Amino acid sequence: MTHPSDVLIESTMPDLIYSGKVRDTHDAGNGLLLMVSTDRISAYDVVLPNAIPGKGAVLNQISAFWFAQTEHIVPNHLVQMGLDRATDLPESIKRRSMYVRKADRIDIECVARGYITGSALQEYSDAGTVAGLKIPSGMVEGDLFPSPIFTPATKAEEGHDENISVEHMADLIGAELTGKLQNITLKIYDFAHEFALNKGIIIADTKLEFGLIDGNITLIDELLTPDSSRFWDRDGYQPGSIQPNFDKQFVRDWLNSQKWNREPPAPDLPAEIVSKTAVRYEDAFVKITGRNLK
Amino acid sequence: MIERYSRPYMSAVWSDKNKYDKWLSIEIAVCEAWAIKGLIPDEDIRKIREASYDFDIFREVLKRTKHDMTAFLQSTTAGLGREGRWLHQGLTTSDVWDTATSLQLVEASELLDEELMGLENSLKEKALMHKNTLMIGRTHGVHAEPVTFGLKVALWWDETKRARKRLSDAKKSVAVGKISGPVGTHATAPPDIEASVCAQLGLEPAPISNQVIQRDRHAHFVTTLALIAATLEKIATEIRGLQRTEIREVEEPFSKGQTGSSSMPHKRNPELTERICGLARLIRGHAVTSMENVALWGERDISHSSAERLIFPDSCLALDYITNLLNEVIKGLVVHKERMLANMELTKGLVFSQKTMLLLVEKGLSRESAYEIVQENSMKTWDESGDFRSLISSDQRVVDLVTASELESLFDYEKYTEFVDDIYKKAGL
Numbered sequence: 001m002t003h004p005s006d007v008l009i010e011s012t013m014p015d016l017i018y019s020g021k022v023r024d025t026h027d028a029g030n031g032l033l034l035m036v037s038t039d040r041i042s043a044y045d046v047v048l049p050n051a052i053p054g055k056g057a058v059l060n061q062i063s064a065f066w067f068a069q070t071e072h073i074v075p076n077h078l079v080q081m082g083l084d085r086a087t088d089l090p091e092s093i094k095r096r097s098m099y100v101r102k103a104d105r106i107d108i109e110c111v112a113r114g115y116i117t118g119s120a121l122q123e124y125s126d127a128g129t130v131a132g133l134k135i136p137s138g139m140v141e142g143d144l145f146p147s148p149i150f151t152p153a154t155k156a157e158e159g160h161d162e163n164i165s166v167e168h169m170a171d172l173i174g175a176e177l178t179g180k181l182q183n184i185t186l187k188i189y190d191f192a193h194e195f196a197l198n199k200g201i202i203i204a205d206t207k208l209e210f211g212l213i214d215g216n217i218t219l220i221d222e223l224l225t226p227d228s229s230r231f232w233d234r235d236g237y238q239p240g241s242i243q244p245n246f247d248k249q250f251v252r253d254w255l256n257s258q259k260w261n262r263e264p265p266a267p268d269l270p271a272e273i274v275s276k277t278a279v280r281y282e283d284a285f286v287k288i289t290g291r292n293l294k
Numbered sequence: 295m296i297e298r299y300s301r302p303y304m305s306a307v308w309s310d311k312n313k314y315d316k317w318l319s320i321e322i323a324v325c326e327a328w329a330i331k332g333l334i335p336d337e338d339i340r341k342i343r344e345a346s347y348d349f350d351i352f353r354e355v356l357k358r359t360k361h362d363m364t365a366f367l368q369s370t371t372a373g374l375g376r377e378g379r380w381l382h383q384g385l386t387t388s389d390v391w392d393t394a395t396s397l398q399l400v401e402a403s404e405l406l407d408e409e410l411m412g413l414e415n416s417l418k419e420k421a422l423m424h425k426n427t428l429m430i431g432r433t434h435g436v437h438a439e440p441v442t443f444g445l446k447v448a449l450w451w452d453e454t455k456r457a458r459k460r461l462s463d464a465k466k467s468v469a470v471g472k473i474s475g476p477v478g479t480h481a482t483a484p485p486d487i488e489a490s491v492c493a494q495l496g497l498e499p500a501p502i503s504n505q506v507i508q509r510d511r512h513a514h515f516v517t518t519l520a521l522i523a524a525t526l527e528k529i530a531t532e533i534r535g536l537q538r539t540e541i542r543e544v545e546e547p548f549s550k551g552q553t554g555s556s557s558m559p560h561k562r563n564p565e566l567t568e569r570i571c572g573l574a575r576l577i578r579g580h581a582v583t584s585m586e587n588v589a590l591w592g593e594r595d596i597s598h599s600s601a602e603r604l605i606f607p608d609s610c611l612a613l614d615y616i617t618n619l620l621n622e623v624i625k626g627l628v629v630h631k632e633r634m635l636a637n638m639e640l641t642k643g644l645v646f647s648q649k650t651m652l653l654l655v656e657k658g659l660s661r662e663s664a665y666e667i668v669q670e671n672s673m674k675t676w677d678e679s680g681d682f683r684s685l686i687s688s689d690q691r692v693v694d695l696v697t698a699s700e701l702e703s704l705f706d707y708e709k710y711t712e713f714v715d716d717i718y719k720k721a722g723l
Contacts, residue, residue, distance in 0.1 A: 136412035
């Protein structure tokens with residue numbers, strides 16, 4: 001378990017080229033990037049003032065785990081883990097970072113959904129379809145789709161990404177690339193869903209990002225982490241109501257009890273919520289990978 | 295069908311209104327076909343396309359003539375001028391009636407498939423969630439060896455997929471029309487009229503007909519519904535069995551405020567699955583009737599018609615109702631994992647008898663001697679109070695052959711579920 005004092009809110013490494021909600025990315029020279037997952041946490045699209053000790057390490061190492069597990073489906077950008085660099089990284093960065101190859105990012109979020117929830121449920125309630133596909137009538141929050149579906153979205157710099165149709169995606173990046181990305185996304189989801197389900201975790205949906213390296217489709221960014229996916233507890237799964245989120249539920253429940261208007265700044269989290277959440281993140285890591293967090 | 299077991303969309307398919315709407319669209323399609331052949335002039339067909347029937351006139355004429363088709367035609371031509379004379383040109387009642395019934399059966403099977411699709415999906419959901427949920431498998435009602443609840447549900451899922459395939463075949467069987475006149479000779483309406491009408495309606499023309507579309511097709515449809523109902527009944531029966539108080543491994547959903555018994559306040563009965571079993575019996579009865587309807591006299595008699603007015607709507611309504619109900623049961627099914635484990639322990643290790651016997655054979659014993667040793671200890675477990683594991687581990691004949699750690703690894707429930715992943719893959723889950 002990560003010691004409460006081991007918190008990384010901002011990466012301290014030089015040559016910062018991009019800072020997202022959770023990750024800080026640095027130019028590492030030689031065509032490489034150093035991607036640092038901090039312990040920042042966001043809820044309802046707002047970054048919270050507190051950080052969750054060890055969360056960045058979980059995200060970093062769970063991504064690495066999945067990169068290795070999915071190499072047979074598609075190559076990825078991971079070159080070396082920060083942990084495998086003996087000398088030149090501070091301890092707090094080591095376990096939260098990886099060196100990756102630079103790629104030309106494809107500006108589409110590739111989302112695979114196995115269960116109906118969120119914006120897919122909204123579309124289903126309004127139109128009876130999801131991404132234009134025929135699905136059984138009478139489905140309720142959290143129900144399984146007959147087969148997983150692909151719902152791309154455009155990347156938004158701020159706030160929510162916008163769902164687009166597969167046809168629209170083909171207009172933006174070409175039909176051939178769209179077909180390939182759809183295929184790879186669903187293959188990875190199928191594989192990961194089955195893998196995690198056997199470990200007691202339902203991956204309800206996930207968002208993948210791809211880039212091109214030397215013209216080859218390459219998986220970039222993070223992979224199948226609690227931040228890029230909805231993780232549910234298999235044993236507590238009960239369609240018909242909102243499924244408890246595996247990791248952020250304590251945070252969300254507490255925030256909901258605070259009458260916060262979901263606009264920044266968010267209120268400070270109590271220490272108990274922070275530590276409970278830290279434990280949940282590590283639990284997810286151990287459950288899925290069967291390993292201890294480094 | 296009584297209202298209690300009727301759902302609105304399926305009721306609409308079998309409503310009088312839908313039947314007469316179908317009749318009208320067939321009559322118009324026939325006129326279109328005659329117009330293409332040049333019999334009906336352009337200005338007439340344009341008016342006929344706008345034709346409608348008047349329900350009040352219909353009821354009045356029906357009272358007098360006792361003939362649906364005459365009443366329907368009079369109520370339609372009442373709103374038309376001279377062009378009304380083209381309606382029903384060259385047709386006999388069955389041309390319209392049978393073809394309309396086909397359209398209704400096709401609509402009904404589409405609704406049924408939707409419900410089955412929902413059920414299939416809910417079963418898949420439960421099969422995935424309970425892939426590794428251990429429980430005892432029972433043959434003859436007696437504990438056999440461990441299985442998982444997911445395997446049981448996956449089996450149902452697979453059967454439901456077959457049910458959908460059967461329904462799709464049965465739908466093809468009845469998706470035929472006929473416009474061939476009173477004895478099927480096309481004497482007053484040539485085959486190209488039939489071809490054009492069927493193409494307009496999305497049906498196949500019956501290759502040969504007499505006065506009617508042959509009833510083996512309808513029997514195929516109703517018996518298929520009965521077979522699908524049998525699958526639902528099988529699932530429902532198993533749930534009822536597993537809900538018996540002494541077993542209580544699963545329970546169908548029981549909503550707050552629901553009453554189990556008027557006299558015993560504690561009751562939580564499997565009444566939904568019992569209802570499914572009851573209505574499956576009803577559909578099965580209709581299947582017999584549908585087969586008796588196949589044999590008609592000569593080019594047709596009308597003995598089938600009265601029965602069909604009941605069995606077509608009722609089979610479809612009942613199946614629609616119980617498929618939806620079973621889907622609700624599966625979705626809300628309460629699974630008591632702890633009861634499943636506790637029940638498995640009831641026989642004190644006896645479930646490991648076969649694995650023990652196989653180990654003894656591997657160690658060089660003949661099958662007969664191994665069987666004898668294991669059976670002897672098993673009977674002691676049944677008849678006296680003891681547990682199989684301690685009895686077998688203290689049997690000198692076993693101790694001589696098997697090490698303690700070999701025995702230890704034998705008594706592991708997980709060993710029985712080693713190939714569950716492979717079975718799921720094989721089944722396509």
